[in-house]
Amino acid sequence: xxxxxxxxxxxxxxxxxxxxxxxxxQSAQLKNSFKVxxxxxxLGIFVWGDALTxxxxxxxxxxxxxxxxxxxxxxxxxxxxxxxxxxxxxxxxIAEQFTSKHRNKPKDLWGHQFFEGEAIYFGYQTFWxxxxxxxxxxxxxxxxxxxx
Numbered sequence: 001x002x003x004x005x006x007x008x009x010x011x012x013x014x015x016x017x018x019x020x021x022x023x024x025x026q027s028a029q030l031k032n033s034f035k036v037x038x039x040x041x042x043l044g045i046f047v048w049g050d051a052l053t054x055x056x057x058x059x060x061x062x063x064x065x066x067x068x069x070x071x072x073x074x075x076x077x078x079x080x081x082x083x084x085x086x087x088x089x090x091x092x093x094i095a096e097q098f099t100s101k102h103r104n105k106p107k108d109l110w111g112h113q114f115f116e117g118e119a120i121y122f123g124y125q126t127f128w129x130x131x132x133x134x135x136x137x138x139x140x141x142x143x144x145x146x147x148x
Contacts, residue, residue, distance in 0.1 A: 023051020
């Protein structure tokens, strides 16, 4: 496992570093903090402003897991990240439902064809609630593996 794990941690860490740099450039230089990132969703980065905090998180995860060479810790940190990230997204989409100023127009959101008008907001909210539940369960399972 170590022969695959160490290069994987190097990849995760260097990806986090490059994404942090790109996030800084997009956010600070180009003023694109709210511009949607394409392809970074699996890392929990939805807009370039996210990259400034989440990129360093992935660097720390890679360093800690790589130094300790602990795959269970790595999985626990990933699932814990998604638990916290999903909880934040649930709050965001609840707020989006009840505000008068929408950052996200219903017609611009993926899946709008399945929901009528602003109903897409609670669709996103419930999606993230499911992610939160699944990642919470995964976190408990991986922490158990890590500790015992």
